[in-house]
């Protein structure tokens with residue numbers, strides 16, 4: 828018999844991973860894929876997939 832807590836953990840695991848975006852130049856973290864860094868104006872934005 829599955830507990831509600833166990834089912835909630837499965838649902839949480841199946842959520843899509845949100846990529847993390849960060850400026851390669853100054854390391855500023857941005858919420859989404861932007862054309863340029865709001866901090867330093869660099870167009871080198873790196874995307875990381877967090878698991």
Ligand SMILES: [Zn+2]
Nearest residue numbers: 850853864867
């Ligand atoms: Zn930057």
